[in-house]
Amino acid sequence: MSELAEPTVDPADWTCPAPLRDQPVVVMGHGGGGALSAELIEQVFAPAYGNATLAALTDSAVLDLGGARLAFSTDSYVVRPLFFPGGGLGDLAVNGTVNDLAMSGARPAYLSAAFVLEEGVELAVVEKVARAMGAAAEAAGVVVATGDTKVVESGHGDGVYVTTSGVGLVPAGVDIRPQRARPGDVVIVSGPIGLHGVAVMSVREGLEFGVEIASDTAPLADLVAAMLAVTPDIHVLRDPTRGGLGASLNEIARASGTGVRLSERSIPVPDAVANACGFLGLDPLYVANEGRLVAFVPPSAAEEVLAAMRAHPQGSGAAVIGECVAEHPGMVVVATGLGGTRVVDLPLGEQLPRIC
Amino acid sequence: MSELAEPTVDPADWTCPAPLRDQPVVVMGHGGGGALSAELIEQVFAPAYGNATLAALTDSAVLDLGGARLAFSTDSYVVRPLFFPGGGLGDLAVNGTVNDLAMSGARPAYLSAAFVLEEGVELAVVEKVARAMGAAAEAAGVVVATGDTKVVESGHGDGVYVTTSGVGLVPAGVDIRPQRARPGDVVIVSGPIGLHGVAVMSVREGLEFGVEIASDTAPLADLVAAMLAVTPDIHVLRDPTRGGLGASLNEIARASGTGVRLSERSIPVPDAVANACGFLGLDPLYVANEGRLVAFVPPSAAEEVLAAMRAHPQGSGAAVIGECVAEHPGMVVVATGLGGTRVVDLPLGEQLPRIC
Numbered sequence: 001m002s003e004l005a006e007p008t009v010d011p012a013d014w015t016c017p018a019p020l021r022d023q024p025v026v027v028m029g030h031g032g033g034g035a036l037s038a039e040l041i042e043q044v045f046a047p048a049y050g051n052a053t054l055a056a057l058t059d060s061a062v063l064d065l066g067g068a069r070l071a072f073s074t075d076s077y078v079v080r081p082l083f084f085p086g087g088g089l090g091d092l093a094v095n096g097t098v099n100d101l102a103m104s105g106a107r108p109a110y111l112s113a114a115f116v117l118e119e120g121v122e123l124a125v126v127e128k129v130a131r132a133m134g135a136a137a138e139a140a141g142v143v144v145a146t147g148d149t150k151v152v153e154s155g156h157g158d159g160v161y162v163t164t165s166g167v168g169l170v171p172a173g174v175d176i177r178p179q180r181a182r183p184g185d186v187v188i189v190s191g192p193i194g195l196h197g198v199a200v201m202s203v204r205e206g207l208e209f210g211v212e213i214a215s216d217t218a219p220l221a222d223l224v225a226a227m228l229a230v231t232p233d234i235h236v237l238r239d240p241t242r243g244g245l246g247a248s249l250n251e252i253a254r255a256s257g258t259g260v261r262l263s264e265r266s267i268p269v270p271d272a273v274a275n276a277c278g279f280l281g282l283d284p285l286y287v288a289n290e291g292r293l294v295a296f297v298p299p300s301a302a303e304e305v306l307a308a309m310r311a312h313p314q315g316s317g318a319a320v321i322g323e324c325v326a327e328h329p330g331m332v333v334v335a336t337g338l339g340g341t342r343v344v345d346l347p348l349g350e351q352l353p354r355i356c
Numbered sequence: 357m358s359e360l361a362e363p364t365v366d367p368a369d370w371t372c373p374a375p376l377r378d379q380p381v382v383v384m385g386h387g388g389g390g391a392l393s394a395e396l397i398e399q400v401f402a403p404a405y406g407n408a409t410l411a412a413l414t415d416s417a418v419l420d421l422g423g424a425r426l427a428f429s430t431d432s433y434v435v436r437p438l439f440f441p442g443g444g445l446g447d448l449a450v451n452g453t454v455n456d457l458a459m460s461g462a463r464p465a466y467l468s469a470a471f472v473l474e475e476g477v478e479l480a481v482v483e484k485v486a487r488a489m490g491a492a493a494e495a496a497g498v499v500v501a502t503g504d505t506k507v508v509e510s511g512h513g514d515g516v517y518v519t520t521s522g523v524g525l526v527p528a529g530v531d532i533r534p535q536r537a538r539p540g541d542v543v544i545v546s547g548p549i550g551l552h553g554v555a556v557m558s559v560r561e562g563l564e565f566g567v568e569i570a571s572d573t574a575p576l577a578d579l580v581a582a583m584l585a586v587t588p589d590i591h592v593l594r595d596p597t598r599g600g601l602g603a604s605l606n607e608i609a610r611a612s613g614t615g616v617r618l619s620e621r622s623i624p625v626p627d628a629v630a631n632a633c634g635f636l637g638l639d640p641l642y643v644a645n646e647g648r649l650v651a652f653v654p655p656s657a658a659e660e661v662l663a664a665m666r667a668h669p670q671g672s673g674a675a676v677i678g679e680c681v682a683e684h685p686g687m688v689v690v691a692t693g694l695g696g697t698r699v700v701d702l703p704l705g706e707q708l709p710r711i712c
Contacts, residue, residue: 026473026482031507040505044479045469048486049493049500061502063466066525068422074468074521075504110419112430113401114519116472117382123400126382130404137405144405146417148431148519149396151387152710156514163470163504165430165521169422354508 029349031078033242036349038251059100059238062170062177071106073097074165080354082129082159084203086195086214089162090132092290092356095219096241097166098140102221103237103293105176105228106168111137113164114148118157129160140219142166168221173232178255180235185324186302187260188295190223190309191216191317193245194273197287201352202276209276218291223314227295230308236296239289242350246285248294249332250346262322262334262344285334286347288355296324385705387434389598392705394607415456415594418526418533427462429453430521436710438485438515440559442551442570445518446488448646448712451575452597453522454496458577459593459649461532461584462524467493469520470504474513485516496575498522524577529588534611536591541680542658543616544651546579546665547572547673549601550629553643557708558632565632574647579670583651586664592652595645598706602641604650605688606702618678618690618700641690642703644711652680 029036060073077093087095094111101108113133117126137144199215202208220239227234236256240248245267249260269277269284277284291314297305302320309315322334332344385392416429433449450467457464469489473482493500551572558569576595583590592612596604601623605616625633625640633640647670653661658676665671678690688700 024478024480026475026477026479026507028475028507028509030473031505037505040482041503044483045486045503045505048483048490049469050490051499051501061466061468063499063501065426065465065523066424068424070421070426070466070523072466072468072502072521072523074470074502074519076470076472076506076519078472078506078508109421110417110426110428112417112428112521113405114430114432114521116432116434116517116519117386119382119384121382122380123382124380126396127400127404130401134404134406143407143419145407145419146428146430147397147401149387149393149401150432150434150710151382151384152434152514152517153384155511158508158512161472161508161517163430163432163472163519163521165468165470165519167421167426167428167523354506 028353032350032353034247034347034349059103060106062104069170071101071104071168071170073100074163075100076161076163077356078161078354079200079356080158081204082125084200084215085212086199087217088129088132089160090129091136091217093162093164094133094136094140095217095290096356097164098142098219098221099239101166101168102224103239104170105174105224106170108140108142108166108168108221110143110145111164111166112146113144113162116157116161117149117151118159119151119154121159126160140221174228176234176237178236178252181252181256181258181296181324182235183258183324183326184299185235185296186299186320187322187324188297188306188309188318189245189268189321190293190315192268192270193289193292194269194277194284194287196290197352197355198273198276200355209272211272213272213276216289216291218314220291220293220314223309223312226308226312227305230304231301233301234295234297237293239293241288241290241356243347244286244288245294246344247347249344252296253332254330257329259325259328260322260332261325264334264336266319266321268317268319282351285344286351290356384709388706390603390703390705415459416462418460425526427457427460427524427526429456430519431456432517432519433712434517434710435556435712436514437560438481440556440571441568442555443573444485444488445516446485447492447573449518449520450489450492450496451573451646452712453520454498454575454577455595457522457524458580459595460526461530461580462526464496464498464522464524464577466499466501467520467522468502469500469518472513472517473505473507474515475507475510477515482516485518496577530584532590532593534592534608537608537612537614537652537680538591539614539680539682540655541591541652542655542676543678543680544653544662544665544674545601545624545677546649546671548624548626549645549648550625550633550640550643552646553708553711554629554632556711565628567628569628569632572645572647574670576647576649576670579665579668582664582668583661586660587657589657590651590653593649595649597644597646597712599703600642600644601650602700603703605700608652609688610686613685615681615684616678616688617681620690620692622675622677624673624675638707641700642707646712
């Protein structure tokens with residue numbers, strides 16, 4: 001072996017995540033929606049595909065197709081366990097992709113559903129997932145229009161993995177993307193945070209926190225339509241899934257070159273989530289949500305948008321949690337209850353792997 | 357337990373596939389593109405999603421979106437090994453979805469790419485797959501516009517699984533679907549069959565057949581455009597992947613209520629494929645192709661369509677292999693070289709699991 005050759009690293013020796021450039025192998029954090037995921041996109045996928053659309057890092061791409069503005073999005077769902085309080089894999093696979101489309105302002109229309117099944121999984125389990133998808137699609141007003149099924153040998157999967165893709169049209173006059181955040185924008189979250197992550201974690205680890213915590217999984221396209229009915233000039237929408245609100249706000253701050261300043265007191269964290277996070281050593285700001293959105297709204301429209309959100313079942317717990325500022329561009333800070341501030345950084349990976 | 361209760365079946369006791377209704381668990385054949393796959397769609401997915409679009413069983417759905425005719429398709433790719441003579445997972449993931457769109461006559465425009473990575477897989481492997489996807493997308497004239505990455509623990513995946521979805525527009529006047537086959541249609545295949553399946557099998561099993569057999573993986577949208585330039589009235593197109601030509605022709609015969617009569621002599625089976633199939637006990641009619649199509653063309657246009665195909669690099673080996681008949685509706689028969697006929701039935705599963 002040449003002395004200049006790269007040292008060989010045994011994947012078994014890797015015990016903690018580190019920046020991608022120093023790692024020869026995939027670690028769990030590469031799927032966590034944080035800094036490692038971003039590096040994978042920027043250093044591997046975007047150069048390989050050779051286009052700028054992907055590099056925009058939005059929840060869904062908005063594309064020209066025959067003069068129409070098509071929103072197109074995809075997500076694989078590998079949540080474990082398959083069923084949890086408040087929902088299951090099937091609900092996530094529909095709502096997650098519906099929401100990614102809605103975050104561009106699109107009206108979701110059609111979904112595809114591709115299953116990778118592990119040999120030996122009970123057909124009743126597959127059917128339960130599929131029926132949940134059908135029910136969630138009906139609730140969200142979309143049609144599962146096409147699909148695929150592959151089977152892998154036992155020991156090469158984990159029961160059921162589902163990949164959904166979705167398409168929809170973006171209405172005229174709507175231009176919602178992270179780059180449009182600007183100083184003065186009011187930052188609104190649509191409801192209490194942290195429920196999905198804690199719900200999955202509790203059932204996975206057999207933990208109880210006195211009260212059953214249910215996932216918030218829900219379709220948000222109708223809520224977005226209600227917001228757009230107030231004004232088409234909503235600047236940014238994001239559903240804070242993997243990596244939670246902290247990751248989403250960091251991505252927006254970096255994409256737009258603005259700062260975000262939150263007020264800790266105003267962030268709606270349910271007591272049960274706060275208690276569970278305290279017990280588990282987690283920060284609610286980084287816990288995944290599956291039925292919440294964060295919006296950046298011009299100040300002139302903020303009050304009316306907030307009222308429209310609160311009038312909608314999916315936004316009844318909406319709250320203003322901060323503002324977009326010109327200071328500390330690319331950085332998110334939170335004003336604590338004690339009068340100090342702390343930085344909310346982009347997480348490296350996900351605190352809770354396989355949360356969606 | 358009630359005496360009327362269903363008997364409990366231990367998944368470990370299942371050793372061979374049987375009709376879905378008697379099986380409580382997923383077997384490899386459910387992913388094989390044959391009768392078991394069809395039963396899974398008809399008995400589990402179509403009822404769960406509650407719509408007729410999916411039940412149409414076409415390679416891609418053709419949907420109304422804002423007045424345009426959108427083709428939408430998805431496939432998961434779990435081929436093993438990841439690289440083989442003639443291509444690899446990345447080529448399949450692009451060409452397979454491009455071809456599914458093309459089989460509805462659509463011009464493919466955009467793809468999504470969702471990765472499920474196994475913890476510990478080398479990043480160089482991920483990059484090799486992604487670069488192959490980028491190159492294949494460029495060759496096919498499509499853009500990978502959006503994506504996702506999830507990571508599962510070691511032992512719950514197999515290196516890299518990719519799910520691609522694709523969208524494109526169907527030109528005005530084009531209506532290509534299995535139901536449109538009618539007696540008199542000329543059945544044309546675009547080139548020699550069986551190369552992909554034998555190529556993957558040989559590298560997987562370490563077999564050699566004297567000559568290296570390379571997969572035929574290729575994008576077919578441009579070939580389809582050349583055919584449509586002759587006449588928009590092509591009745592059916594299908595890319596015979598999993599289950600091979602035999603499965604595709606059976607699906608067309610059943611969907612259209614017509615019969616298909618092939619001439620064995622005219623089916624282009626390369627010597628190397630015939631030899632390998634003889635050695636392995638496989639029927640070339642059921643071996644997967646990834647760069648071939650079968651077309652049902654009205655007799656008045658058949659000669660000119662065939663000429664256009666032969667003038668195209670992807671159709672240089674095109675041949676008329678049979679015709680669509682009114683007799684034996686739903687059934688495919690082949691006239692053998694010896695003057696007899698035999699039935700080509702829908703296979704139960706796939707002879708070679710994880711071929712794509």
